[in-house]
Amino acid sequence: MAVCTVYSPHSLKSTCPIPNTSRIQLGSHQKQVIFFTRRKGGNYRSNKLSGTITCEANTIVIGLAADSGCGKSTFMRRLTSVFGGAASPPKGGNPDSNTLISDTTTVICLDDYHSLDRYGRKEQGVTALDPKANNFDLMYEQVKALKQGIAVEKPIYNHVTGILDSPELIQPPKILVIEGLHPMYDSRVRDLLDFSIYLDISNEVKFAWKIQRDMAERGHSLESIKASIESRKPDFDAFIDPQKQYADAVIEVLPTQLIPDDNEGKVLRVKLVMKEGVKYFSPSYLFDEGSTIDWIPCGRKLTCSYPGIKFSYGPDSYYSNEVSVLEMDGQFDKLDELIYVESHLSNLSTKFYGEVTQQMLSLSNFPGSTNGTGLFQTIVGMKIRDLYEQIIAEKKGSSLQAAKM
Numbered sequence: 001m002a003v004c005t006v007y008s009p010h011s012l013k014s015t016c017p018i019p020n021t022s023r024i025q026l027g028s029h030q031k032q033v034i035f036f037t038r039r040k041g042g043n044y045r046s047n048k049l050s051g052t053i054t055c056e057a058n059t060i061v062i063g064l065a066a067d068s069g070c071g072k073s074t075f076m077r078r079l080t081s082v083f084g085g086a087a088s089p090p091k092g093g094n095p096d097s098n099t100l101i102s103d104t105t106t107v108i109c110l111d112d113y114h115s116l117d118r119y120g121r122k123e124q125g126v127t128a129l130d131p132k133a134n135n136f137d138l139m140y141e142q143v144k145a146l147k148q149g150i151a152v153e154k155p156i157y158n159h160v161t162g163i164l165d166s167p168e169l170i171q172p173p174k175i176l177v178i179e180g181l182h183p184m185y186d187s188r189v190r191d192l193l194d195f196s197i198y199l200d201i202s203n204e205v206k207f208a209w210k211i212q213r214d215m216a217e218r219g220h221s222l223e224s225i226k227a228s229i230e231s232r233k234p235d236f237d238a239f240i241d242p243q244k245q246y247a248d249a250v251i252e253v254l255p256t257q258l259i260p261d262d263n264e265g266k267v268l269r270v271k272l273v274m275k276e277g278v279k280y281f282s283p284s285y286l287f288d289e290g291s292t293i294d295w296i297p298c299g300r301k302l303t304c305s306y307p308g309i310k311f312s313y314g315p316d317s318y319y320s321n322e323v324s325v326l327e328m329d330g331q332f333d334k335l336d337e338l339i340y341v342e343s344h345l346s347n348l349s350t351k352f353y354g355e356v357t358q359q360m361l362s363l364s365n366f367p368g369s370t371n372g373t374g375l376f377q378t379i380v381g382m383k384i385r386d387l388y389e390q391i392i393a394e395k396k397g398s399s400l401q402a403a404k405m
């Protein structure tokens, strides 16, 4: 439902597209439901009122980019949990839908915009990472419509059959997350994003995660997993990886530096790269904003077994952008002791003391809960909630202001 404000009772003009007949909720000073019928030249006729209408669609759009098997679904489940409630596929819809809906968020998977299905890609010898296999015009049109408060009929790419199924109806949510291979590839789609995240998983770690999932859950052989990663690599380097330069936050996952020549890949070094100067987003920091700090918290208040834990924080530059980087190498032994670390982090956008620890404890069975992946995904979740609340508060403020004029 688009939220609109009616200014003057005489002229009728809209600054945004409204479907032919639409239910419009007026500003809070004048709550009533009215119907609009579209007329020529962007004018609308209503059953109850006339006036100039400014549509303030309240959908904010978040982009999450990563290669397949790099933890997007896990991150999405953490994000949904920050807003409370669980996410599920559209009720009564296609059981193979990739969409997840909760009270606040709708997560759509950009695989649904594959223009070539599995057979088409095979025939043309292209991977799903190649822009030629994706319909960016439709992606742009539909994300734009949802952001404007208009429902869309989005295609479904069926990962079971490898073909495109009939579309599903997606209503504009409060927060729309577009996750997948290319949320920041097309500049038109990129410009619609209120915030963007890139999960940058190093090759060694990606390989370990993929083996764990695809061998255990999908019955693939080690050789076929290796071959699949190798065959995707050129397109990954050409089309997916470059998107990280546009991200407002990057979560980089690397092998640990605490164990010399580690090749087990169980202990991880994770960096949270946060762009400076992004509207509604102010980076979190350790101890003292802008300083450069190394911190080993192990000791009386934090239990650490081998190889321990090391945090670092400081300013840096990333693709010529000024950033702050928070880093954690190692893993927690006792998750409830995370409160000790949390109390030394600032600007977390939490609602109460210890909220990050509480979130992490409540999802302790999720992958990455004992290391920086879970911690930084949770912090980014808090930041997205804060961004959303700031944008909505600002919009409400300007509607009230306009209504008074």
Ligand SMILES: Nc1ncnc2c1ncn2[C@@H]1O[C@H](COP(=O)(O)OP(=O)(O)OP(=O)(O)O)[C@@H](O)[C@H]1O
Binding pocket: 066, 067, 068, 069, 070, 071, 072, 073, 074, 075, 209, 210, 212, 213, 367, 368, 369, 373, 374
């Ligand atoms: N932080 C983490 N630490 C360890 N393993 C992880 C982490 N995040 C994800 N994984 C593992 O990696 C695999 C892929 O994770 P997930 O399904 O979240 O990725 P995805 O990007 O959504 O994948 P796809 O796009 O292929 O559906 C899973 O087996 C999961 O357990």
Ligand SMILES: O=C(CO)[C@H](O)[C@H](O)COP(=O)(O)O
Binding pocket: 067, 068, 069, 111, 118, 128, 129, 158, 159, 160, 162, 181
């Ligand atoms: O990279 C991917 C996105 O996660 C998939 O490989 C792509 O969507 C094609 O899917 P499938 O392998 O099921 O045909």
